[in-house]
Structures are given as C-alpha cells and as structure tokens.
Amino acid sequence: MAAVPVSLPSAKMAAVEKRRPAVAPVAGITDSGRPAVSQAAAVAESEEDFLRQVGVTEMLRTALLKVLEARPEEPIAFLAHYFENMGLRSPANGGAGEPPGQLLLQQQRLGRALWHLRLAHHSQRTAFNNNVSVAYECLSAGGRKKRPGLDGRTYSELLKRICRDGDAPEEVVAPLLRKIQCRDHEAVPLGVFRSGMRTCFVLLEFVARASALYRLLEDPELAAVDRRLGQAVLDTLEGALQDGDEAAPARYLEAGSRLGPDNLALAMDRAVVARRPGVPMLLEEFLEKAAALFIAKVKPVG
Amino acid sequence: MLSPERLALPDYEYLAQRHVLTYMEDAVCQLLENKEDINQYGIARFFTEYFNSVCQGTHVLFREFSFIQATPHNRASFLRAFWRCFRTVGKNGDLLTMKEYHCLLQLLCPDFPLELTQKAARIVLMDDAMDCLMSFSDFLFAFQIQFYYSEFLESVAAIYQDLLSGKNPNTVIVPTSSSGQHRQRPALGEASLLEGVEASLFYQRLENLWDRHKYSCPPPALVKEVLSNVQRLTFYGFLVALSRHHGINQALGALPDKGDLMHDPAMDEELERLLAQVPGLVNSVTANPEASYLSSRTPPRVASPWRPLHHTRKVDAESDGSTEETDESET
Structure with missing residues (x-):
C-alpha cells in the first residue's frame, strides 16, 4: 500500500513523490536493496500513517466527494469555504470559553444548514437531496435542552432566511411562505422539509427569471413595461400552466409549445397592435403576478 | 448560473x-x-x-519552480506577484540587465531557471546584445508571454524554423505533419537575407497548433490580428508584437494595461497585506530587527525602498509573534 516506486534516485524526487500516497496510493515494487529508497519509503509510510491518524485522508476524501457532487464553477474557492465551515463546527473552536447561548446556537445551526443547502443547485437532484438531508440532520440534532427533531418554527425561520437572501421582494414570496409553512410547534418530517426547500429555491429562481423577462420587455421611454404587453405575457404563461396538474410528460411539451416564440410573439403583437399611450406596469406588480401563477401550483402543507 | x-x-x-x-x-x-x-x-x-x-494567488510566493508553473492559475499568480513586488523598479525608472531581473525572480522563486529569463530578455532585445539594460515594463510584458505561454512558444519556434529551412515558402503549404518539429534547428543567420517568414503562411501553420495544444495558447483571433498587420516577420518580431498586444495581456488577465502598471492606489495597501503574510518576515524581524534588516537573505528586502522603515516596525508592533494570516481569517 505504502510502497513508493523504485525509480526515484534523488531525494528531491522522493520529496515530490511523498505527496502521492495521500491522495492516490501508488502501487510499486519495493526494493529493499537500496537504502536511500527504503528510507524514503519509510518516510512516506510514516507520513501516510500520520495523515490517516489525524484524519486528513478521510477529510479530503469527503471534501473531494462534495466537490464532485456539487461541481462548483470554482472548486478551489468552494474548498476554502468548505474547510472554513468545517473549522467553525469543530469542538476546538466551539468548545473554548463560555458555552454559546441557546439563541446563538440556533443561529449557528441555521447558518450551517443554509450553507449545506446552497452547496448544489436544485437541478442537481441527487446532490441537492443529499444536502437537504444533511441540513435536516443539522437542524434536528438534539441540544442540551432540546429534544431531537425539527420543529415548525425553525423550519419557517429557515424558509424566511432563504427568501431574504434570495433578493426576491417580500410581498412576492410571502404567499408561498404562508402556503408551505408549518405551525411553530409542529414536527416537520424530512419529506415536507425537502419539498419546502426545493419549492423555495425554485421560486427564487423563477422570480429571478421573471425579473429578467421584465427587463427585456421594458419600454425605454416608459422605464417600465406597457401594461397590455405585460398582461399578455402573463396570460400566456398562465395559459401554459393551466390544467398542468397531471405530471404527464406530454403536458410539459404542450406547455413548452404554448410558451414558444411564435405563440408568445403573437400574443404580444396582439397586445400592442392598438398603439395608444401605454399605462405602465411596475416590476413589483409583474413579479407578484408571475409568482402568484407559480404559487397557485404549490400544494399547501397539511 | x-x-x-x-x-x-x-x-x-x-x-x-x-x-x-x-x-x-x-x-x-x-x-x-x-x-x-x-x-x-x-x-x-x-x-x-x-x-x-x-x-x-499568494500561494506561489517562495515556492519551487515546478509548482509555480504547474497550472495557468499559478503562472498568472506568479506574474502578478512579480509585478506587485517589484513595481517600484519601474516606478523609479531604473533599467536593469537580464541578470538583475533574474535575481529579482529568484527572490520569489529560488530555483527559477535562468533559461526562461534569458528567453524573455531575448524578446525585449530582439535576440541581440544580451547585456543591455531593459525597462521594467518591457521586461515584464515580454516575460509574461514567455512564462505563461512557454510551451506554445516552443512549438511556434519549431514551426518558424521549419518554415525558414523550407527554402521556398510556397512548398510548405502542404501540411507536413509535425515531424518537421523534431528536425535539427538551422542557425538563425541562415534567414538573415530573407528577413523572417511570410505572415499568412506562418498563421496557416499556427492554426494547427490550437487544435492539438493542451497548454494555454493566446486567443487565435488576436494572434491573427497581430499577423495580419505585416507581410513578413521574424520570430522575435512576432514575440514582441505578442508581448505588446494589450488584448492578449487582457485575455491572460494577470497584469493591468501598460498605462496602469505603475499607479494603483489600492495596491500599496494590498502589498502591505501580502508582505504581512510572508512567513518568516514578520517573525524574523521581530526576533532581531537590526540584524535581519541588514541581512540579505530575507527575500522581500529588495522590495523595501518603497516601504519606509517605520512602517516595518508598525507591522511588527501589531503582530504579537503569531502569523498575520491568523488574524485575517477571522475578519
């Protein structure tokens, strides 16, 4: 296992090689006849032992798996954050000094859960679901005075935090929160937690896209979207989403075609054909209406 | 997203x-x-x-050469570090020789190979009078091209030699596979009468390079632009054009435009931070301020002219012997 390739004449190369066993153990033939090499092998072996003992091997393995799972755009920055978060969690930091107050502990838990939730985009199903489970465990771990399990209050608080950090106006997301929130004292099962989190993240992305759409439709003279135009787009969207209750794949195609460029262009053309001075529709209103279409499809909890 | x-x-x-x-x-x-x-x-x-x-990008400071050139990010980081540390040389308008620049490079990377510095100097001096003095910015931009695109330039040199030795340029249009690259290079003097190769032909041969090159290459469109401005060109003429092209500099992303090279108000601050991170510097100065200030072993010594003495002391006073990085990560 800890063998070092024999073709390493110089000490310098051995020094370069010594990092190998930690990440990818190199199988090679041991040549005990050459003292320099066997010495290097011994060093490598003791270093590998050291890495295993202090837990570096396991730590890096887990980190690498996280990287592969999330496939971040910038893996090095991702790793820096990953280890930073791990450092905050370690008893070496938390254990020193006064025990943190209940409130602080709760905030730390929320922060950690949020961090896990954001590791992977929600479209990466497996990775996202894994992270949701980890976040759930994080939040439901029993404290000194707290019984294990996740209560409705923590869950609602987390939802609020996600929405607040997501740059969506409060009035836009409030209806969703009302729909998927649990009562404070209720226990929240993992299934509800998972669907809640996913819905929340999808809505935030939906809102982000809707505001991008609004920017596209914006009339430079009005510095807003013409009301008829905005309404036409929203109506088309609504039409596409209508009777989409069945999750049949054909429904997706149909909705897609209704939102296709020709269909949308036709609706928009019809809306602006009478070229009268437009009444503006503000971004907030557009987002609220668009979000309402989305939220109408969300099944309420309970 | x-x-x-x-x-x-x-x-x-x-x-x-x-x-x-x-x-x-x-x-x-x-x-x-x-x-x-x-x-x-x-x-x-x-x-x-x-x-x-x-x-x-501070991870490349004082590391071995093999690590510094290991990734494009490391190369860019090293270029930035070199510029940041020795910018004052340019600011003061000092002209240095190739050997002196090499010493500066070795302060950041002790085993930096002389060959690379020489190659960079050849670009500035057009392969002539190698003991001439060079300005900081001339050297820096030539060095950037040579260091960052090292492998690419190697292939370019081979192609160039290939074209030169191809006697009649018209016969070289047929792509002759890469075997020509392994041929013995003819002496440069052979081409002195012809003065280089035909630019369009040269570009045709370079085009193959982008497809099969696994190392970093300058953007093809920009190289084409460089080559489209001239009829014929020499190898060093080509490298000089590359090193002076601000689009290539931007694409590489390590250094600012030539005009902004010397004045950057935010950078002095950054520099302080960088120096504070240098392991050993703060500690050694604290341990024995007088002696270590005189000793020539500690690398950032050369960079000290822009950094008044009292400033060094101030840094010392703030750190209590522990490393600066520790304090920083908490903010």
Whole structure:
C-alpha cells in the first residue's frame, strides 16, 4: 500500500513523490536493496500513517466527494469555504470559553444548514437531496435542552432566511411562505422539509427569471413595461400552466409549445397592435403576478 | 448560473480541467511540511488558509519552480506577484540587465531557471546584445508571454524554423505533419537575407497548433490580428508584437494595461497585506530587527525602498509573534 516506486534516485524526487500516497496510493515494487529508497519509503509510510491518524485522508476524501457532487464553477474557492465551515463546527473552536447561548446556537445551526443547502443547485437532484438531508440532520440534532427533531418554527425561520437572501421582494414570496409553512410547534418530517426547500429555491429562481423577462420587455421611454404587453405575457404563461396538474410528460411539451416564440410573439403583437399611450406596469406588480401563477401550483402543507 | 458543460464532464476531466487534485496534493504536501503548526490551529483551519491563498494567488510566493508553473492559475499568480513586488523598479525608472531581473525572480522563486529569463530578455532585445539594460515594463510584458505561454512558444519556434529551412515558402503549404518539429534547428543567420517568414503562411501553420495544444495558447483571433498587420516577420518580431498586444495581456488577465502598471492606489495597501503574510518576515524581524534588516537573505528586502522603515516596525508592533494570516481569517 505504502510502497513508493523504485525509480526515484534523488531525494528531491522522493520529496515530490511523498505527496502521492495521500491522495492516490501508488502501487510499486519495493526494493529493499537500496537504502536511500527504503528510507524514503519509510518516510512516506510514516507520513501516510500520520495523515490517516489525524484524519486528513478521510477529510479530503469527503471534501473531494462534495466537490464532485456539487461541481462548483470554482472548486478551489468552494474548498476554502468548505474547510472554513468545517473549522467553525469543530469542538476546538466551539468548545473554548463560555458555552454559546441557546439563541446563538440556533443561529449557528441555521447558518450551517443554509450553507449545506446552497452547496448544489436544485437541478442537481441527487446532490441537492443529499444536502437537504444533511441540513435536516443539522437542524434536528438534539441540544442540551432540546429534544431531537425539527420543529415548525425553525423550519419557517429557515424558509424566511432563504427568501431574504434570495433578493426576491417580500410581498412576492410571502404567499408561498404562508402556503408551505408549518405551525411553530409542529414536527416537520424530512419529506415536507425537502419539498419546502426545493419549492423555495425554485421560486427564487423563477422570480429571478421573471425579473429578467421584465427587463427585456421594458419600454425605454416608459422605464417600465406597457401594461397590455405585460398582461399578455402573463396570460400566456398562465395559459401554459393551466390544467398542468397531471405530471404527464406530454403536458410539459404542450406547455413548452404554448410558451414558444411564435405563440408568445403573437400574443404580444396582439397586445400592442392598438398603439395608444401605454399605462405602465411596475416590476413589483409583474413579479407578484408571475409568482402568484407559480404559487397557485404549490400544494399547501397539511 | 448553470454551465452545463461543467456538469456533463466526467469526474476526472472536471477535476483535471480545474486542477483540483494538483492543489489537494500540494495542500497535503504543505501540511506535512508544517506538521508542528497543525495541532495549534487545526487541520480544517490549515486547509481553509491554503485554499484561500490559492484563490488570492499568494500561494506561489517562495515556492519551487515546478509548482509555480504547474497550472495557468499559478503562472498568472506568479506574474502578478512579480509585478506587485517589484513595481517600484519601474516606478523609479531604473533599467536593469537580464541578470538583475533574474535575481529579482529568484527572490520569489529560488530555483527559477535562468533559461526562461534569458528567453524573455531575448524578446525585449530582439535576440541581440544580451547585456543591455531593459525597462521594467518591457521586461515584464515580454516575460509574461514567455512564462505563461512557454510551451506554445516552443512549438511556434519549431514551426518558424521549419518554415525558414523550407527554402521556398510556397512548398510548405502542404501540411507536413509535425515531424518537421523534431528536425535539427538551422542557425538563425541562415534567414538573415530573407528577413523572417511570410505572415499568412506562418498563421496557416499556427492554426494547427490550437487544435492539438493542451497548454494555454493566446486567443487565435488576436494572434491573427497581430499577423495580419505585416507581410513578413521574424520570430522575435512576432514575440514582441505578442508581448505588446494589450488584448492578449487582457485575455491572460494577470497584469493591468501598460498605462496602469505603475499607479494603483489600492495596491500599496494590498502589498502591505501580502508582505504581512510572508512567513518568516514578520517573525524574523521581530526576533532581531537590526540584524535581519541588514541581512540579505530575507527575500522581500529588495522590495523595501518603497516601504519606509517605520512602517516595518508598525507591522511588527501589531503582530504579537503569531502569523498575520491568523488574524485575517477571522475578519
């Protein structure tokens, strides 16, 4: 296992090689006849032992798996954050000094859960679901005075935090929160937690896209979207989403075609054909209406 | 937000493309070299600092050459570090020889090969009178091209020689596979009458390079632009044009435009931070201020002219012997 390739004449190369066993153990033939090499092998072996003992091997393995799972755009920055978060969690930091107050502990838990939730985009199903489970465990771990399990209050608080950090106006997301929130004292099962989190993240992305759409439709003279135009787009969207209750794949195609460029262009053309001075529709209103279409499809909890 | 190519790549390709394993291996290597400090700060803390320094580009300072050139990010980081540390040379308008620039490079990377510095100097001096003095910015931009695109330039040199020795340029249009590259290079003097090669022909041969080159290359469109301005050109003429092209400099992303090279108000501050991170500097000065200030061993000494003495003391007073990085990561 800890063998070092024999073709390493110089000490310098051995020094370069010594990092190998930690990440990818190199199988090679041991040549005990050459003292320099066997010495290097011994060093490598003791270093590998050291890495295993202090837990570096396991730590890096887990980190690498996280990287592969999330496939971040910038893996090095991702790793820096990953280890930073791990450092905050370690008893070496938390254990020193006064025990943190209940409130602080709760905030730390929320922060950690949020961090896990954001590791992977929600479209990466497996990775996202894994992270949701980890976040759930994080939040439901029993404290000194707290019984294990996740209560409705923590869950609602987390939802609020996600929405607040997501740059969506409060009035836009409030209806969703009302729909998927649990009562404070209720226990929240993992299934509800998972669907809640996913819905929340999808809505935030939906809102982000809707505001991008609004920017596209914006009339430079009005510095807003013409009301008829905005309404036409929203109506088309609504039409596409209508009777989409069945999750049949054909429904997706149909909705897609209704939102296709020709269909949308036709609706928009019809809306602006009478070229009268437009009444503006503000971004907030557009987002609220668009979000309402989305939220109408969300099944309420309970 | 999403980049599908990244998500569609096989695992090992994704990791290789972003050099994740290179840095992980190096992190472990560094960890083993600093075993004693780990117990004090914890392993997670160590890795956090390591990967943060990679992000910031300070990880290449005083490292061995093999590491400095290992990834494009490392190369860019080294270029930036060199510029930041020795910018004052340019500011003062000092002209230095190739050997002196080499000494500066070796302050940041002790085993930096002389050959690379020589090659960079050849670009500035057009392969002539190698003991001439060079301005900082001339050297820096030539060095940037030579260092960052090292492997690419190697191939370009081979192609150039190939074209030169091809006697009649018209016969070379047929792509003669890469075997020509392994041929013995003819002496440069042979082409002195012809003065280089035909630019369009040269570009045709270069085009093949982009497809099969796994190292970093300058953007093809910009190289085409460089070559379209001239009828004929010499190898060093080509390199000079590359080094002076601000689009290529921008694409590389390590250095600012030539005009902004000397004045950057935010940078002095940054420099202080960088120096504070230099392991050994703060400690050694604290331990024995007078002696270490005189000793020539500590690398940043050369960089001190722009940094008044009292400033050094101030840094010392703020740090209580522990490393600066420690304090920083908490903010």
